[in-house]
Amino acid sequence: MAETLVNSKTETAAHLNQYAGDPNFMTSLARGLCVLEAFAQESPQMTISQLSSKTGLSRAAVRRCLYTLSRLGYAGAEDGQRYALRPKMLTLSHTYTVSNTLSSAAQPILERMSDQLKESFSVATLDGDEIVYIARSQVSRLMSVDLHVGSRLPAYCTSMGRVLIASQPPDEVERYLSRVELKPFTSKTVSSVDKLRSMLRNVRRNGYAMCDQEFEIGLRSIAVPVYAPSGKVIATVNLSGNAQRMPLLDMQTQFLPHLRAAANELSVFLR
Structure with missing residues (x-):
């Protein structure tokens, strides 16, 4: 139980609904962050369907997020189906730590x-x-x-x-x-x-x-x-x-x- 709790902050599509109508809120960025936060110690690799189920985002939205993250080097799928985060993600946490x-x-x-x-x-x-x-x-x-x-x-x-x-x-x-x-x-x-x-x-x-x-x-x-x-x-x-x-x-x-x-x-x- 403790293992899953450490990663319990994953945002979902339902949570994003509270920002509907806000012209300054970038929904596409928020969806990408939802996908990133879905990866956890107990689920380091997931398919598009699994990520869609966990985040509440549509499969199409998850696919676009993963495509963008993969092109930027933050995620990838060795077998073309199961996605995982890439070492480049460490640069984000390191930036926070040093700043x-x-x-x-x-x-x-x-x-x-x-x-x-x-x-x-x-x-x-x-x-x-x-x-x-x-x-x-x-x-x-x-x-x-x-x-x-x-x-x-x-x-x-x-x-x-x-x-x-x-x-x-x-x-x-x-x-x-x-x-x-x-x-x-x-x-x-x-x-x-x-x-x-x-x-x-x-x-x-x-x-x-x-x-x-x-x-x-x-x-x-x-x-x-x-x-x-x-x-x-x-x-x-x-x-x-x-x-x-x-x-x-x-x-x-x-x-x-x-x-x-x-x-x-x-x-x-x-x-």
């Missing part, structure tokens, strides 16, 4: 922390109701899902997501709580909106969030906010650890100071 001040500043900080503390660290921002990883250093594979820059996870059952949601204005938090669907990834996943609301209040009061095996059994994490000069929280730094060898108290006493120092260091790059 985003926070992302480029975060990576060496995370790598330094991993070298010193022998743990995995990440930086993420909020996109809708999901977190998006913009930097990550990993010392070992902790989760069944392979997290990397660009991976997406739900905000409600992740420490980074709770930091980012809790930092929103109260009315925004309530709007989020009114629409969130609390899918139970494990037996420990928060199951009620009232409980989540209480958790978010504690995060706001304490200045950090912890998640104990709510997204995946065996995984614990702790996260702190990264502040812009205006005082707004724009990102979060977290540590992910194995629950068997990392007691919750150790995460608070041993690692929380390091996370806060890293967050302060990142804030300097935003001034």
Whole structure:
């Protein structure tokens, strides 16, 4: 289940209907992005029919998108039927990484922390109701899902997501709580909106969030906010650890100071 969630942001033709009538909205570009986002770890190769079914676009529209993407080098089909993304796609993510001040500043900080503390660290921002990883250093594979820059996870059952949601204005938090669907990834996943609301209040009061095996059994994490000069929280730094060898108290006493120092260091790059 976790594998598919990382790529759950795929837009569909139905979603594009909300822009109908907007003269400045480029529908053809939006359709091409729908096709690109449809490719995922569990479906790296797809036929035109499969892409049409997944995106809700017509086969003719998918065919035109793939033709254009293939001519530009972003996609291709070795057998003429099953399409896959090409390495040129990496240039797009690389452009974001090197042009985003926070992302480029975060990576060496995370790598330094991993070298010193022998743990995995990440930086993420909020996109809708999901977190998006913009930097990550990993010392070992902790989760069944392979997290990397660009991976997406739900905000409600992740420490980074709770930091980012809790930092929103109260009315925004309530709007989020009114629409969130609390899918139970494990037996420990928060199951009620009232409980989540209480958790978010504690995060706001304490200045950090912890998640104990709510997204995946065996995984614990702790996260702190990264502040812009205006005082707004724009990102979060977290540590992910194995629950068997990392007691919750150790995460608070041993690692929380390091996370806060890293967050302060990142804030300097935003001034």
